[in-house]
Amino acid sequence: xxxxxxxxxxxxxxxxxxxxxxxxxxxxxxxxxxxxxxxxxxxxxxxxxxxxxxxxxxxxxxxxxxxxxxxxxxxxxxxxxxxxxxxxxxxxxxxxxxxxxxxxxxxxxxxxxxxxxxxxxxxxxxxxxxxxxxxxxxxxxxxxxxxxxxxxxxxxxxxxxxxxxxxxxxxxxxxxxxxxxxxxxxxxxxxxxxxxxxxxxxxxxxxxxxxxxxxxxxxxxxxxxxxxxxxxxxxxxxxxxxxxxxxxxxxxxxxxxxxxxxxxxxxxxxxxxxxxxxxxxxxxxxxxxxxxxxxxxxxxxxxxxx
Amino acid sequence: xxxxxxxxxxxxxxxxxxxxxxxxxxxxxxxxxxxxxxxxxxxxxxxxxxxxxxxxxxxxxxxxxxxxxxxxxxxxxxxxxxxxxxxxxxxxxxxxxxxxxxxxxxxxxxxxxxxxxxxxxxxxxxxxxxxxxxxxxxxxxxxxxxxxxxxxxxxxxxxxxxxxxxxxxxxxxxxxxxxxxxxxxxxxxxxxxxxxxxxxxxxxxxxxxxxxxxxxxxxxxxxxxxxxxxxxxxxxxxxxxxxxxxxxxxxxxxxxxxxxxxxxxxxxxxxxxxxxxxxxxxxxxxxxxxxxxxxxxxxxxxxx
Numbered sequence: 168x169x170x171x172x173x174x175x176x177x178x179x180x181x182x183x184x185x186x187x188x189x190x191x192x193x194x195x196x197x198x199x200x201x202x203x204x205x206x207x208x209x210x211x212x213x214x215x216x217x218x219x220x221x222x223x224x225x226x227x228x229x230x231x232x233x234x235x236x237x238x239x240x241x242x243x244x245x246x247x248x249x250x251x252x253x254x255x256x257x258x259x260x261x262x263x264x265x266x267x268x269x270x271x272x273x274x275x276x277x278x279x280x281x282x283x284x285x286x287x288x289x290x291x292x293x294x295x296x297x298x299x300x301x302x303x304x305x306x307x308x309x310x311x312x313x314x315x316x317x318x319x320x321x322x323x324x325x326x327x328x329x330x331x332x333x334x335x336x337x338x339x340x341x342x343x344x345x346x347x348x349x350x351x352x353x354x355x356x357x358x359x360x361x362x363x364x365x366x367x368x369x370x371x372x373x374x375x376x377x378x379x380x381x382x383x384x385x386x387x388x389x390x391x392x393x394x395x396x397x398x399x400x401x402x403x404x405x406x407x408x409x410x411x412x413x414x415x416x417x418x419x420x421x422x423x424x425x426x427x428x429x430x431x432x433x434x435x436x437x438x439x440x441x442x443x444x445x446x447x448x449x450x451x452x453x454x455x456x457x458x459x460x461x462x463x464x465x466x467x468x469x470x471x472x473x
Numbered sequence: 474x475x476x477x478x479x480x481x482x483x484x485x486x487x488x489x490x491x492x493x494x495x496x497x498x499x500x501x502x503x504x505x506x507x508x509x510x511x512x513x514x515x516x517x518x519x520x521x522x523x524x525x526x527x528x529x530x531x532x533x534x535x536x537x538x539x540x541x542x543x544x545x546x547x548x549x550x551x552x553x554x555x556x557x558x559x560x561x562x563x564x565x566x567x568x569x570x571x572x573x574x575x576x577x578x579x580x581x582x583x584x585x586x587x588x589x590x591x592x593x594x595x596x597x598x599x600x601x602x603x604x605x606x607x608x609x610x611x612x613x614x615x616x617x618x619x620x621x622x623x624x625x626x627x628x629x630x631x632x633x634x635x636x637x638x639x640x641x642x643x644x645x646x647x648x649x650x651x652x653x654x655x656x657x658x659x660x661x662x663x664x665x666x667x668x669x670x671x672x673x674x675x676x677x678x679x680x681x682x683x684x685x686x687x688x689x690x691x692x693x694x695x696x697x698x699x700x701x702x703x704x705x706x707x708x709x710x711x712x713x714x715x716x717x718x719x720x721x722x723x724x725x726x727x728x729x730x731x732x733x734x735x736x737x738x739x740x741x742x743x744x745x746x747x748x749x750x751x752x753x754x755x756x757x758x759x760x761x762x763x764x765x766x767x768x769x770x771x772x773x774x775x776x777x
Contacts, residue, residue: 364668364769366776375775377768384761441684448683455692459762462689463769466669469676469686 168330171195171236171258173251174243175203175212175226177293178267180301182240184212185334187222192330194224195233197255204228206299216293217303218335230254238327239264240287241277245438248276256280263319265311265327269423270438271352271446274314283319285327286312288348291336305417308337312344345393346401353389354404355422356439357382358411360460362422363434363467369411370418381456382408388454389443395450424464431471436464474634478502478541478567480556481548482512482531484599485572487607489545491517492638494527500538501531502559504552509533511604521599521608523639535563543631544569546582550744553581561585568627572615574729574741575748576656579620589622591631592648594655597640614641618648650709657697657712660746661690662719663730664766667740668773674725678717689762690716696760697749703756730770737777742770 168191172183175198187194196212198204207226214220227233236258243251245268252264265285266273277284290307309331311324324340331338361372361382373379386404393400411417427434440461447454475497479490482501493499494517501517503509512531519525532538541564548556550573560569560582570591571578579592596613615635617628628644635642645651662673665686671677679685694712701708719726733740746767753760
């Protein structure tokens with residue numbers, strides 16, 4: 168079985184390194200970061216922290232070098248999906264492509280380029296600390312499921328989940344993976360931009376009653392949009408927010424969007440709050456709080472151009 | 474009116490003090506002793522649209538100053554309670570005029586004494602170079618209207634005095650329509666600028682794409698209009714039209730709350746958005762968007 172990780176940042180590296188420890192899986196890693204790719208090919212891809220792993224995937228910055236694959240796992244930032252899959256689609260003429268990205272709307276973009284798409288949501292997190300080295304901060308589950316308009320054979324989804332699990336990234340295959348996906352997007356859309364707009368860590372956001380209430384309003388709007396689509400959340404995002412705020416969990420964590428804002432990088436807001444607003448409009452559910460937050464983050468991004 | 478006391482000699486207070494000193498006997502009640510000393514010993518220097526140095530009395534205690542007929546409270550909104558407290562127990566016959574952003578400054582000051590009051594809002598601006606050196610930049614007017622115990626004639630008398638001094642002022646029979654228009658405009662533009670980092674530019678009027686900022690600006694202004702209507706105030710200028718016009722001017726204005734945020738200073742959120750939210754609660758009108766902006770700006774202040 169051959170798998171290509173598309174976008175080998177922190178999350179992509181967790182999949183690439185872990186899968187590469189399996190003898191029956193050949194792993195390729197596609198990324199545009201040359202230093203990272205060179206380091207992987209020279210020394211292997213090393214994970215530290217929550218797990219110590221060294222994997223030896225074939226890394227490349229050249230999309231044309233990727234051989235035909237059984238599976239793709241797309242792990243780029245959401246705004247780079249289109250370019251990444253356009254360049255690599257040739258490798259998946261007979262394969263299935265899964266997304267483990269943040270937000271909603273990524274499957275739709277993949278479906279424009281490949282024939283078999285797998286919906287996916289993953290909770291592990293980490294950060295790239297040096298070329299070829301990723302700090303694995305949080306372990307967590309991955310869920311793969313059908314994407315209705317460009318479905319993959321369920322046996323293939325199970326095969327991918329099984330490989331990930333055996334490699335050390337617990338994953339399960341389900342018919343409908345929208346529950347965990349919407350739980351995660353609602354969690355992210357309700358907390359990430361609040362950190363980005365205020366500069367506060369997750370724990371400090373949750374300590375301020377008015378700000379915590381705003382997060383709840385964002386959660387409630389997101390739940391209403393999910394419910395209108397018939398999606399049953401697999402857990403309450405509120406519980407995830409409170410759990411993450413604990414001192415021993417992620418109190419001091421700066422949301423990825425806050426890290427983006429501090430580095431003046433484009434954020435994933437279009438696929439978080441923007442995604443919820445878009446699905447809300449399609450299903451006739453008002454989302455005024457998400458609209459406001461979306462506009463503020465887009466305004467912030469626009470201010471860097473000046 | 475022969476004697477005027479200016480409370481708080483920041484940029485706005487300094488401009489009133491220096492110009493009015495040309496037509497009246499002016500004193501300044503300051504917060505810091507070294508500020509009072511600088512004013513007493515070196516006078517107050519004006520540059521920019523003016524070029525002169527005014528002489529005035531200054532102290533941190535009202536006891537040291539001659540009793541004025543007019544008090545102009547010109548400190549920042551964030552210093553208002555402290556300034557009013559220093560004024561408490563003094564000069565019961567004076568008219569006290571507040572010029573802070575937002576609404577409700579008069580009510581705050583009025584809790585510290587039974588003075589007759591005028592309600593004003595100013596749009597002039599300047600740059601402070603030192604305790605006694607201020608540059609006069611924007612020569613826009615001060616709008617004045619009657620409040621507790623005063624009449625439109627009192628407002629006109631003060632406007633005349635200010636106009637005679639070389640600054641600009643306009644008296645209104647009822648200031649509230651203009652003040653509320655400005656408040657809704659300010660509460661919206663200041664908070665959006667403070668949170669996005671954008672100066673007041675074309676983004677604020679953009680409505681083409683669903684994520685354009687103009688939708689949020691319009692929604693905030695619509696909320697504000699609902700509060701005004703429920704409070705029995707008929708607005709003067711339409712805040713959205715003020716916004717569109719302002720963004721069509723050549724250079725983008727840097728709202729004060731954005732400057733405060735960039736300098737990691739406490740903002741006037743309590744006086745601007747806070748006063749609108751308090752008025753909304755009093756009128757029983759929901760303002761979820763303004764509450765969102767208020768809570769985000771306050772949280773941002775807490776991050777420093």
